[in-house]
Amino acid sequence: MAQPHTVVIGAGPAGLTAAYELTRRHAPVDVVEADDVVGGISRTVEREGWRFDIGGHRFFTKVSRVEAFWHELLSEDDFLLRPRMSRIHYQGRLFDYPLRAGNALRNLGVWEACRCVGSYLWARVRPPADQSHFEGWVSARFGARLYRMFFKTYTEKVWGIPATELQADWAAQRIRNLSLGAAIRGALLPQRGGTEVTSLIEEFRYPRLGPGMMWERCAELVVKAGGTVELETAVRTVHRADGRAVAVTVDGPSGERRIAADHVVSSMPISALVRAMDPPAPTEVREAADALRHRDFLTVALVVPAEAGFPDNWIYVHTPGVQVGRIQNYGAWSPEMVRAGGTCLGLEYFVNEGDELWSTPDPELVAFGTAELERLGLVRPGSVTTGYVVRMPKAYPVYDEGYAEAVEVIRRWLAEAVPNVHPVGRNGMHRYNNQDHSMLTAMLAAENILDGTDHDVWAVNVEEDYHEEGGNDGAGHAGTGQGGTGRAAPVMPRPRTAPPVGDRSPTG
Numbered sequence: 001m002a003q004p005h006t007v008v009i010g011a012g013p014a015g016l017t018a019a020y021e022l023t024r025r026h027a028p029v030d031v032v033e034a035d036d037v038v039g040g041i042s043r044t045v046e047r048e049g050w051r052f053d054i055g056g057h058r059f060f061t062k063v064s065r066v067e068a069f070w071h072e073l074l075s076e077d078d079f080l081l082r083p084r085m086s087r088i089h090y091q092g093r094l095f096d097y098p099l100r101a102g103n104a105l106r107n108l109g110v111w112e113a114c115r116c117v118g119s120y121l122w123a124r125v126r127p128p129a130d131q132s133h134f135e136g137w138v139s140a141r142f143g144a145r146l147y148r149m150f151f152k153t154y155t156e157k158v159w160g161i162p163a164t165e166l167q168a169d170w171a172a173q174r175i176r177n178l179s180l181g182a183a184i185r186g187a188l189l190p191q192r193g194g195t196e197v198t199s200l201i202e203e204f205r206y207p208r209l210g211p212g213m214m215w216e217r218c219a220e221l222v223v224k225a226g227g228t229v230e231l232e233t234a235v236r237t238v239h240r241a242d243g244r245a246v247a248v249t250v251d252g253p254s255g256e257r258r259i260a261a262d263h264v265v266s267s268m269p270i271s272a273l274v275r276a277m278d279p280p281a282p283t284e285v286r287e288a289a290d291a292l293r294h295r296d297f298l299t300v301a302l303v304v305p306a307e308a309g310f311p312d313n314w315i316y317v318h319t320p321g322v323q324v325g326r327i328q329n330y331g332a333w334s335p336e337m338v339r340a341g342g343t344c345l346g347l348e349y350f351v352n353e354g355d356e357l358w359s360t361p362d363p364e365l366v367a368f369g370t371a372e373l374e375r376l377g378l379v380r381p382g383s384v385t386t387g388y389v390v391r392m393p394k395a396y397p398v399y400d401e402g403y404a405e406a407v408e409v410i411r412r413w414l415a416e417a418v419p420n421v422h423p424v425g426r427n428g429m430h431r432y433n434n435q436d437h438s439m440l441t442a443m444l445a446a447e448n449i450l451d452g453t454d455h456d457v458w459a460v461n462v463e464e465d466y467h468e469e470g471g472n473d474g475a476g477h478a479g480t481g482q483g484g485t486g487r488a489a490p491v492m493p494r495p496r497t498a499p500p501v502g503d504r505s506p507t508g
Contacts, residue, residue: 003027004449007248007259009235010267012040014425014438016218016229017069018265021446023225030259031219031227032250034234037212038219040267041297041395041426042435044212044337047388050344051337052301054392056314056328057211058084058204061436065443070205073217079205080334085311089327090149090318092377097316119143137168154318157325158350160295208336211435238264238276238421245418263449264418265442267425269294269394270410277418285413288406292430297395298349298358299328300369302387306331308379309343315378322372323357325350342385347373353393362389397430407431411458422448424457 003026008019011033019029037043045052059079061067071079088095093107105113120143128136134155139147152163159166207213219229233252238245249258266273274281274289281289315327324347331343338344347369351358360368366387374381397403407430414421422445423429425438433441437460444455 004262005029005260006263006265006449007032007261008265008267009248009273010040010425010428011035011038011215011219011229011231012267012425012438013042013215013435014428014442015040015265015267016215016222017439018267018422018424018442018446019222019227019229020069020073020218020225021443022449023222023227025450026226027450029222029227031222031229032233032235032248032252032259033229033231034268036232038229038231039212039215041392042211042215044210045301045388045390047301048386049339050301050303050330050388051210051212052299052330052344052346052388052390053210053212053328053333053337054299054390055297055348055395056326056333057206057435058313059206059211060204061434063436063440066436066439069439069443070214073214073221074207078207078213080208081203082206082313082333084202084204084313085332086314086316087312088150088316088318089376089378092319094315095150116143116145116149119145132168133164134166134168134171135163137171138163150318153320154316154325157317157323158295160350160352206333208334210330210334210337235268235272235276237278238266238273238418239278240418243417244420262420264421265445265449266421266423267428267438267442269427270407270423270430273414273421273423273428274410281413281417285410288409291406292403293398293400294353294394294427295396295398296351296353296358297392298351298365299390299392300347300349300365300387301330301390302345302347302366302369302373302384303342304345304379304383304385306338306341306343308383309345310378317376319376322375323349324369324372324376327373327378345373345378350396358391365389394427397427397432399432403430422457429458 005028006018006022008015008022008029008031011019011031015031015033016038019031022029037045041054042057043054045054059070086097088097090107095107096103108116123140123143127140130136131140135147135152138151142151155163155166223229230250230252233250235248236251236256237249239247239249239258245261245264247258247260248264249256269292271289271292274285280286309329309331311332312329313332314329317324317326326348328346328348329343330346331338349357357365366384366389369387370384373379373384411423414423424441424445426433429441441457441460444453444457444460447453448455448457
């Protein structure tokens, strides 16, 4: 029997994984990608011989299928085994991450350390009256002084709102019963567990030319197997009839055309998928799509002499007074990412598309990033020789009040109205997944298409113990909310102007 023809929307990890799994079994596939490069947020950007990883991607997973996939695409020689190192920058000093007692004591000084302990003891005696938000919850467990040093600034940079507007539930799941006392015990009596703790692994694998190397190779193999991968090709319409999606209209370099489809795998933002439907989705479904938001990402990559770099993969910037949130050293990820004699430091800014920083011209952003890097004391004035800017829209799905209900409205309607449309990946499911779990959703969607299985891809998630101890194949529900929410991310207040999400069951 003829294999079903699938249109895959998006050439990031989820979309290309689905395409690879389908073409390896001789199913016809057309991949369309609106951008001019594959890999999505896992791309590697190249400028004049300098390579940038957008966000930093450690290749570590507890999902055995995903690890096998990685090594099927790239040879062992293509992977480097890299030491893990990251630190926190606060007021001109670098603190080990995770905390080490000797380092913290030296950096804080005895007097400041005593003041931090005093602040913690005061919080135990007179805890904050309101612990319903992130600030109150963390201050009660660490004291106001340590909260301001190591929690407030970075958190507010990432999410773009005051910490008093982030709910305490996120702090509880993110920090998990930790307090200053527990941190001191952990620092004085560390449990060296190797790879048992995801966020604290000491070594990880990394493609020598960056994560984009993986997805460029994947796209090549899809084409070699008979599929197509078209860049700069945007989806305009997903046509539906008789209770199914029947075609996709795309607009690319050669103009608009309609592609017939037996199935559609979509990693485009699920809100955009809804808006592309023809006939249109019901009003309550469109309102749910309009209610979903994203946080965007901006990298200013600055070239400096090799000796001006640092050994860390990245540094978290908790120092107030600068807007940069994190700084990558691409040469510490792989020496093949940089040119001889130099390295490239990637200053990461968490922004909203269209805001002042996002809209600033590239030369001004390079100058702005250079000034912040010098102000932090990480390079000497005049060390930066050139710079580049990379903007990444819709990098992080925002979990705001009502987002889960909005996603559920959309999910139910898609399952009823177009069951042959398969949302996968981070934006495709509006879920803060890691790369490996996005890939797993695509693998299971491919099996549903070719084998008629009934895998629930919405059950693929990061379990509570995924970032702690143990873990299984990654195909279970998380304990962070109904049906799971992916990696820990806060539920943020929705703007007052956002439309309400209907609670009736959608049809049509």
